[in-house]
Amino acid sequence: xxxxxxxxxxxxxxxxxxxxxxxxxxxxxxxxxxxxxxxxxxxxxxxxxxxxxxxxxxxxxxxxxxxxxxxxxxxxxxxxxxxxxxxxxxxxxxxxxxxxxxxxxxxxxxxxxxxxxxxxxxxxxxxxxxxxxxxxxxxxxxxxxxxxxxxxxxxxxxxxxxxxxxxxxxxxxxxxxxxx
Amino acid sequence: xxxxxxxxxxxxxxxxxxxxxxxxxxxxxxxxxxxxxxxxxxxxxxxxxxxxxxxxxxxxxxxxxxxxxxxxxxxxxxxxxxxxxxxxxxxxxxxxxxxxxxxxxxxxxxxxxxxxxxxxxxxxxxxxxxxxxxxxxxxxxxxxxxxxxxxxxxxxxxxxxxxxxxxxxxxxxxxxxxxxxxxxxxxxxxxxxxxxxxxxxxxxxxxxxxxxxxxxxxxxxxxxxxxxxxxxxxxxxxxxxxxxxxxxxx
Amino acid sequence: xxxxxxxxxxxxxxxxxxxxxxxxxxxxxxxxxxxxxxxxxxxxxxxxxxxxxxxxxxxxxxxxxxxxxxxxxxxxxxxxxxxxxxxxxxxxxxxxxxxxxxxxxxxxxxxxxxxxxxxxxxxxxxxxxxxxxxxxxxxxxxxxxxxxxxxxxxxxxxxxxxxxxxxxxxxxxxxxxxxxxxxxxxxxxxxxxxxxxxxxxxxxxxxxxxxxxxxxxxxxxxxxxxxxxxxxxxxxxxxxxxxxxxxxxxxxxxxxxxxxxxxxxxxxxxxxxxxxxxxxxxxxxxxxxxxxxxxxxxxxxxxxxxxxxxxxxxxxxxxxxxxxxxxxxxxxxxxxxxxxxxxxxxxxxxxxxxx
Numbered sequence: 001x002x003x004x005x006x007x008x009x010x011x012x013x014x015x016x017x018x019x020x021x022x023x024x025x026x027x028x029x030x031x032x033x034x035x036x037x038x039x040x041x042x043x044x045x046x047x048x049x050x051x052x053x054x055x056x057x058x059x060x061x062x063x064x065x066x067x068x069x070x071x072x073x074x075x076x077x078x079x080x081x082x083x084x085x086x087x088x089x090x091x092x093x094x095x096x097x098x099x100x101x102x103x104x105x106x107x108x109x110x111x112x113x114x115x116x117x118x119x120x121x122x123x124x125x126x127x128x129x130x131x132x133x134x135x136x137x138x139x140x141x142x143x144x145x146x147x148x149x150x151x152x153x154x155x156x157x158x159x160x161x162x163x164x165x166x167x168x169x170x171x172x173x174x175x176x177x178x179x180x
Numbered sequence: 181x182x183x184x185x186x187x188x189x190x191x192x193x194x195x196x197x198x199x200x201x202x203x204x205x206x207x208x209x210x211x212x213x214x215x216x217x218x219x220x221x222x223x224x225x226x227x228x229x230x231x232x233x234x235x236x237x238x239x240x241x242x243x244x245x246x247x248x249x250x251x252x253x254x255x256x257x258x259x260x261x262x263x264x265x266x267x268x269x270x271x272x273x274x275x276x277x278x279x280x281x282x283x284x285x286x287x288x289x290x291x292x293x294x295x296x297x298x299x300x301x302x303x304x305x306x307x308x309x310x311x312x313x314x315x316x317x318x319x320x321x322x323x324x325x326x327x328x329x330x331x332x333x334x335x336x337x338x339x340x341x342x343x344x345x346x347x348x349x350x351x352x353x354x355x356x357x358x359x360x361x362x363x364x365x366x367x368x369x370x371x372x373x374x375x376x377x378x379x380x381x382x383x384x385x386x387x388x389x390x391x392x393x394x395x396x397x398x399x400x401x402x403x404x405x406x407x408x409x410x411x412x413x414x415x416x417x418x419x420x421x422x423x424x425x426x427x428x429x430x
Numbered sequence: 431x432x433x434x435x436x437x438x439x440x441x442x443x444x445x446x447x448x449x450x451x452x453x454x455x456x457x458x459x460x461x462x463x464x465x466x467x468x469x470x471x472x473x474x475x476x477x478x479x480x481x482x483x484x485x486x487x488x489x490x491x492x493x494x495x496x497x498x499x500x501x502x503x504x505x506x507x508x509x510x511x512x513x514x515x516x517x518x519x520x521x522x523x524x525x526x527x528x529x530x531x532x533x534x535x536x537x538x539x540x541x542x543x544x545x546x547x548x549x550x551x552x553x554x555x556x557x558x559x560x561x562x563x564x565x566x567x568x569x570x571x572x573x574x575x576x577x578x579x580x581x582x583x584x585x586x587x588x589x590x591x592x593x594x595x596x597x598x599x600x601x602x603x604x605x606x607x608x609x610x611x612x613x614x615x616x617x618x619x620x621x622x623x624x625x626x627x628x629x630x631x632x633x634x635x636x637x638x639x640x641x642x643x644x645x646x647x648x649x650x651x652x653x654x655x656x657x658x659x660x661x662x663x664x665x666x667x668x669x670x671x672x673x674x675x676x677x678x679x680x681x682x683x684x685x686x687x688x689x690x691x692x693x694x695x696x697x698x699x700x701x702x703x704x705x706x707x708x709x710x711x712x713x714x715x716x717x718x719x720x721x722x723x724x725x726x727x728x729x730x731x732x733x734x735x736x737x738x739x740x741x742x743x744x745x746x747x748x749x750x751x752x753x754x755x756x757x758x759x760x761x762x763x764x765x766x767x768x769x770x771x772x773x774x775x776x777x778x779x780x781x782x783x784x785x
Contacts, residue, residue, distance in 0.1 A: 021435070021606065028435050028608050036435070036606040040461055040544070061698065062691045063605050066771045192637075222633040225499065228641075237639045243628035245498045246641035248521050251491035254483070258495025258503075259628065261479045262453060266630055284491070287484035 002032075002057045004142050005065040009050035009082055010074025010095070015129045019072070020051035022133065026147045027055040035063035048077055055142055070140060072132060073099065074115075093135055097128075111139050113177045119170065127170035134174025145171060188212040190221055194238045201394040201401025204232060204300065206358045208239055210368045211271070211298055214375055215242060224267040225259050227252040229281075231273035232306040250281020253288035256295045267378060268295035275305050278314040278340050285344070285386075292349030292383035296374045299340060302391040303412060310396035314338045317411060322396075337415060341388045345421035351383030353422040357390035357413075359405045370420075382424050390416055433608035438573045438598070439464035441609050442532055443472065445580035446504050450616035451530065452478035453503035455492040457485055457511060460544040461600035462534035465506045486511040490518030490531075497527040498640040500627035502584055502618075506532035508600070509550050510541060512558070519593055520559030523657070524642035528587035530580075531565070531595045534603035537767035545767025546600035548687060551744035554597050555716040562654055564661050566594045566668060567716045569686040573607040575713075581613055586668065588622065590660060597715075599688050599740055601769070664717055671719040676708030678731045681779050683709045684723065684749050685738040689763070693738045695772035700779055706731075707779055715745065723752035732757055734782035738775050739763040758782065 006023065010016040020036050027034040037052040052065035070091040073079035076099050079092070086092055088107040097116035113135045115128035137143050149168055156163040190212025198204045215221045221242050228236035230249035237244035247255040252270035260268040277285050277299050285297065304322060305311040312322035312329055315337045319328040329337075345353045352374050356367035367389060374385035390412050392404035399407055420426075436444070443465045446454070454469040466482060473480035479496070483489040489505050496503045507515060512533045522529055533554065537547035550558075557563040566586055570576040576598065583594040628638050644650035674694060676682055681700070683693035690711040697707040710726050712719050727735050735757050737746045743761040750759050762778030764770045 024606060025435055028433060034435070034608060037601060038604055040600070040604050060607075061694045062688075062772065063601065063607070064688075064692070064769055064771075066773070221631070223630040225628045225630065227495070234643060237641055241637060243630055243638045244640070245495060245628055246525070246639070246643055247494070248491060248517055251487070251494075251518070254488040254491035255495035255498075257481070257488075258453075258455065258492035258497070259499045260495075261481060261492075262496045262499040262501040263629060283484050284488055287488065291481075 002055070002142070004055045004070060004140065005068045006053040006055065006070045006072070007050060007065050007068035007082055008053065008072040008074070009048065009078030012049045014074045016049050016074060017051050019129045019133060020053045022148070022151070023053050023055070023143065026143045026151060029151070030144065030147055032057055033060045035060050037063045037065075048075070050078065070136065072136065074132070075099065076101070091139055093132060093139075095132065109139070111135055111178050113174060115174070118173045122166055122169055122173070124166055127167055130167045130170035131174035134171035135178040137171070138175035138178035145175075188216050190215040190241050191239055192241045196239065197235060198232065199395045201392060201404055202232070203358045203389070203391040206364060207298060207300060207367070207389050207391065208236070210358075210364070210371050211269070212240060213368065214372045215240075215267075218372070218375055218379070220267045220375070220379070223265070224269070225263065227256045227259070227268070227270040229270065229272040229276040231276045233271050233273060233300065234307065236271050250276050250279070251284055252276065253281065253284040253293070253297065257288055257291070257293050260293060260295050264294070267375065269298065269375070270295065271298045272300070273306070274299070274301045274303065274313045274315040278338050285340070286347070289344050289347040289350045289384045289386075292351070294378055294381055294383060296378045297384075297386040298371065299386055299388040300391045301340070301388055301416065302393040303337070304393045304396045306393050306396055315416075317415060320411075339416060341386070341421045344386060349384050350386070350422050351424040352377050352385040353388075354420045355388040355390065355416060355418050357408055357418060359390075359392075359408050377425065390418070433610045435606050436573060436609040437464060437604070437606045438576065439534065439603040440468045441573050441577050442506065442580070442596075442603070443468035445577040446530065446584075447472060447476055447478065448611065448613075448615040449581040449584045450502045450618055450621060451504050451584065452476065452618070453496045453501040454478070454480050454505065455483050455489040455496070455503070456505050456507065457483050457489050459508045459511045461536060461546070461603050462506050462508045462532070464603070465532065465534075486514035487517065490515040490522070493529050494518055494522050494525070494527060497522070497529050498525070498628050500624045500629050502528075502588075502621070504530040504532065506534065508534050508536045509538050509547070512550060512553070516553070516559035519565065520557070520561050520563060521642050522593050523557070523563035523565065524561065524653070525640050526591040527640065528584075528591050529593045530583045530587055531593050533595060533597040535597060535599050537765065543767040544600065546688070546740060546769065547765060547767055548599055548689070548740040549744070549765060550597060551715065551739070551741060554595055555718070555748070563657060564716055565592060566590070566664060566714065568594065568596045568713060569715045570596065570598055570602065570713070571687050571690045571711065573602060573605070573609055576602065577609050578612065581616065584616075590664060592660070597687070601688050668714060669717050669719040669722070670713035671722050672711045672713060673726060674709045674711070675706070676710055676726045678729065679706050679708035680731060680733055681705065681707040681783060682726055682732055682735045683707060683738055683775070683779070684712075684735060684745070685709065686712050686715050686745060689738040689740055689770065692770060692772050692775055696738075696775035696779060699772055699776040705779070705783065705785075715748075718748045718752070720748070720752040723749065724754060724756070727753045727757050734779070735759045736775075736779055736782050737761050737763075738770065740769060741765045
């Protein structure tokens with residue numbers, strides 16, 4: 001039985017919320033149960049933001065993630081705040097383009113993903129989230145790459161169709177980070 | 181025998197509860213006649229306030245709603261937005277309109293709500309027993325201003341017609357009184373014009389009527405009529421404060 | 431039909447439109463502002479009315495007027511705004527007008543916090559304004575349930591000519607979950623006529639009067655007794671609740687809305703320790719399912735009842751009334767925007783069982 005409590009946290013404007021909704025949409029289209037719960041309020045307008053995503057093949061009991069099975073930390077304050085809460089044996093994904101420390105915890109799996117460096121190499125800083133998502137999917141196997149790519153094809157049509165390719169590359173580069 | 185005068189079809193047979201010498205009855209009659217003459221009784225929805233005219237729903241011979249204190253303009257907004265082809269009016273006193281319901285009347289005017297408000301200004305709270313109103317004159321005694329309204333303590337009375345006339349959504353604002361037959365005829369003309377402009381969809385319309393309250397003023401009915409002219413008249417001048425049709429004609 | 435991912439507040443608005451609501455009046459307040467935002471965009475598309483009012487006070491009185499004019503109408507707000515609406519709700523109850531009122535609750539008292547809470551339980555279930563009245567109150571626990579209950583809310587409001595309130599904590603408004611639109615959209619022409627509405631006499635009938643003033647004490651008493659009889663009828667016919675694993679349970683959690691989900695999570699933790707805990711969830715918090723809760727609590731297997739709330743203990747009063755002293759009742763919760771964790775809830779259960 002798969003039951004994933006995911007916490008995604010970072011600065012407002014880093015696309016933390018949209019990464020969560022992308023995962024939620026993908027999970028729904030794979031026929032899984034899902035919930036997405038944002039932190040809301042003043043932090044939306046700068047400062048730190050986070051969202052909880054629960055993906056399960058059974059009924060979702062609580063949308064509130066207190067003890068994440070996976071933490072995606074996009075900035076240092078988020079890592080500092082949430083590292084202690086992760087379930088033993090869980091994952092922490094660290095955006096090490098801007099987080100310069102290693103994990104303190106030794107009972108969780110660490111995946112370091114230089115999202116901004118990779119996005120920069122790909123020529124579009126806005127795909128940093130996709131890099132992180134690629135790592136997440138590769139490491140956890142919770143979602144399928146094909147699902148996300150199909151979603152991208154539906155979102156980017158017409159003049160924006162060329163964006164599918166770069167997002168796909170971002171997913172692959174992120175996945176590579178998780179294979180090490 | 182020829183009928184030379186009869187009660188308007190716009191009024192029910194229920195007897196008014198108003199005090200002797202109170203001019204509410206005259207204003208009711210003018211509104212009722214207007215509804216009848218414009219042939220809109222079947223299509224009208226009125227909103228009664230809280231105050232002396234709280235029982236207005238018993239008197240007007242059309243569909244009526246009773247509103248919470250001051251909220252008649254919000255209730256009328258709800259009605260008119262659902263029934264835009266109907267004629268909607270509120271009938272409110274000075275406590276209802278100029279104190280507790282100030283926000284509602286200002287914003288109804290701002291939105292240009294297409295209903296007509298009949299505003300009875302008698303410078304006192306009648307129903308509750310002669311307490312000070314926002315329109316009570318400086319020096320005028322009230323049961324909550326036993327030595328008379330003091331400007332230092334309460335400021336000067338509020339002039340609602342002048343204030344609402346500054347709002348773009350207002351189509352027609354006039355202050356009238358009903359102290360003499362001539363004034364009654366003018367008041368009727370004003371009320372009729374307001375309803376007509378509502379029917380034409382011009383915007384918010386309000387007729388303020390300077391009225392008497394002999395009971396709470398401690399005057400005889402005749403003295404009260406005189407008091408309106410002598411005391412209220414100078415502070416609340418009669419006249420048209422906004423007429424969108426006159427502006428359009430220019 | 432395929433499931434779609436919907437944000438709670440937007441699902442509330444869409445569900446209302448599908449339920450035949452064609453009139454919305456409201457004032458922005460976090461965490462429910464997506465409801466008026468959604469309404470402002472979508473109401474005009476179905477020929478409906480959206481109006482942002484100058485205050486919650488005005489909004490509820492616009493609801494009064496529009497409902498009196500025969501429309502299916504709703505308003506929504508969050509806790510401080512719902513306090514402002516209480517005057518109007520009292521009038522609407524007395525004048526016997528149908529309306530749907532949504533409260534996406536935040537922490538209080540006062541300006542409180544914008545974070546989720548359930549501090550408005552008393553206000554909702556006891557009739558929050560002046561006078562003897564009640565409103566039917568649904569307390570959905572997820573977005574699908576919000577959507578499923580919306581059509582029922584409008585139908586019950588019309589049937590009993592009274593407000594139906596839907597209350598949920600801010601989390602349900604802000605979160606996204608899959609939604610399946612199970613019922614077809616209501617067709618306005620199928621709705622029952624409202625011969626009492628003030629739609630103009632058309633010269634065909636005596637004037638209709640919508641009013642809440644009964645100045646004669648006898649008339650006022652009669653009116654109150656008639657309302658009371660209506661409420662008694664609703665108590666007998668409209669209770670709704672859900673149970674999970676309550677049969678032969680050692681402990682029963684009682685919770686409404688989101689805390690019921692937390693209680694389920696706590697029950698799972700307890701199950702790992704060999705403690706069988708069930709969850710009793712009232713779906714209507716007025717009328718309250720007293721008898722059903724009594725039956726669950728009175729089972730020989732049950733040693734304790736624990737209420738889980740996002741306040742300092744309000745529903746616990748109803749739980750005590752229901753349980754009638756047959757089992758000990760205790761409380762666990764957090765208020766003012768903090769959400770209790772399943773671990774805290776499980777700990778309260780252990781304490782109640784003396785373990």
